Amino acid sequence: MTAKLIDGKAISKALKADVRRATDELAARGARRPGLAVVMVGEDPASGIYVRNKRLSCEETGILSVAHDLPATTSEATLVALIDRLNADPAIDGILVQSPLPKHINPHAIIERIDPAKDVDGFHPYNVGRLALRKPTLRSCTPYGIMIMLERSGIAPRGKDAVIVGQSNIVGRPMALELLAAAATITVCHSATRDLRAEVGRAAILVVATGKPEMIPGSWVREGAIVVDVGINRLPDGRLVGDVEFKSAAERASWITPVPGGVGPMTIAALMKNTLESSLARQGLVAA
Numbered sequence: 001m002t003a004k005l006i007d008g009k010a011i012s013k014a015l016k017a018d019v020r021r022a023t024d025e026l027a028a029r030g031a032r033r034p035g036l037a038v039v040m041v042g043e044d045p046a047s048g049i050y051v052r053n054k055r056l057s058c059e060e061t062g063i064l065s066v067a068h069d070l071p072a073t074t075s076e077a078t079l080v081a082l083i084d085r086l087n088a089d090p091a092i093d094g095i096l097v098q099s100p101l102p103k104h105i106n107p108h109a110i111i112e113r114i115d116p117a118k119d120v121d122g123f124h125p126y127n128v129g130r131l132a133l134r135k136p137t138l139r140s141c142t143p144y145g146i147m148i149m150l151e152r153s154g155i156a157p158r159g160k161d162a163v164i165v166g167q168s169n170i171v172g173r174p175m176a177l178e179l180l181a182a183a184a185t186i187t188v189c190h191s192a193t194r195d196l197r198a199e200v201g202r203a204a205i206l207v208v209a210t211g212k213p214e215m216i217p218g219s220w221v222r223e224g225a226i227v228v229d230v231g232i233n234r235l236p237d238g239r240l241v242g243d244v245e246f247k248s249a250a251e252r253a254s255w256i257t258p259v260p261g262g263v264g265p266m267t268i269a270a271l272m273k274n275t276l277e278s279s280l281a282r283q284g285l286v287a288a
C-alpha cells in the first residue's frame with residue numbers, strides 16, 4: 001500500500017480562510033476583531049520562528065496580535081503581572097505564552113494564571129479537565145488541529161484502535177482525550193512501555209509525539225494504518241524529519257502526515273480558530 005498524504009498545509013489554509021471570513025463578518029457587524037497577545041520571554045531561535053509564524057497567521061486571519069517580547073532575565077513576578085493585565089484587558093481574547101520559558105520561571109504557575117477563557121493554547125487545567133469530561137471548551141492546539149485534519153480528510157476515529165506514543169501535557173495526553181472523546185479505543189505509550197513495537201503494530205490510528213527523530217521504523221506500522229507524525233526534528237545535515245521513518249511507513253500506511261507540512265501548520269491554524277472561538281464567546285456572539 002502507498003499512503004495518501006494528509007495535507008496539513010492545504011487543510012490549514014482552508015481553516016485559516018474560514019477564520020478570516022468569520023473575523024471579517026465580525027468587523028462587518030460592528031463587533032470587535034479578535035485580539036491575541038503573544039508573549040515571548042528570551043530569544044530561543046526556534047521559539048522566535050514559531051512566534052513569527054503565529055503573528056503572520058494573525059495577519060492572514062484578521063486577528064489583531066499584540067507582541068510582548070520580554071528579556072530572558074524577566075522575573076516570574078513580572079510575567080505574572082503582565083498576565084494579570086492581559087486577563088483584565090477587554091480587547092484581548094487570547095493569551096499565548098511561548099514555551100520554553102527560562103528555567104527560573106515555573107511554566108505551570110504561568111499557565112494556571114491565565115484566565116481559562118483566554119487560554120487559547122488550551123493548556124489550563126480547566127480546559128484540559130473539560131476535555132476529559134467530554135465538554136470541551138478551548139482545546140489544546142496540536143491535538144485539536146489533528147482532529148480537524150482527520151475530519152477534513154474523511155477519517156472517523158470511532159471504533160478504531162488508536163495508539164499514541166508520547167504522554168506530554170501539550171500533545172500526548174490531550175491527544176488521547178480527543179481520540180477517546182471521538183470514540184476510539186486508546187492506548188498511550190511512553191518511555192516505560194514494555195513492548196512499543198507490539199503496541200504500534202496494533203494501531204489503526206498511530207500518533208507519534210516523542211521528539212526522537214525517526215524512532216518509529218516504518219516496518220512497525222500496521223498495514224493500512226493512519227499515521228500522524230507530530231515530531232519536528234532538525235538533523236545535523238539540516239533536514240527536518242518527524243518521529244516516524246516517513247518513506248517506509250508510507251509504504252504500509254493508508255494515510256500519513258508529512259513533516260514538514262503536516263501537523264505543524266494545523267497547530268497554528270487551530271490557535272487562530274481558538275482565538276476566534278474565545279472572542280465570540282467573550283463578546284456573547286455565535287459564529288456566523
Ligand code: NDP
Pocket residue numbers: 142165166167168169170171172189190191192193196209210211212215230231232233263264265267268
Ligand atoms: P516531550 O519531550 O514533552 O514528550 C515526549 C514524550 O515521548 C514523553 O512522554 C516520553 O515518555 C515519550 N518518549 C520519549 N522517548 C520514548 C521512547 N523511546 N519510547 C516511548 N516513548 C518515548 O515532547 P512534546 O510532546 O512536547 O513534543 C514531541 C515532539 O512533537 C517534538 O518533536 C516537538 O518538537 C513536536 N511538537 C510539534 C508540534 C507541532 O505543531 N507539530 C507541537 C508540539 C510539539 P516519558 O513521558 O515516559 O518520558
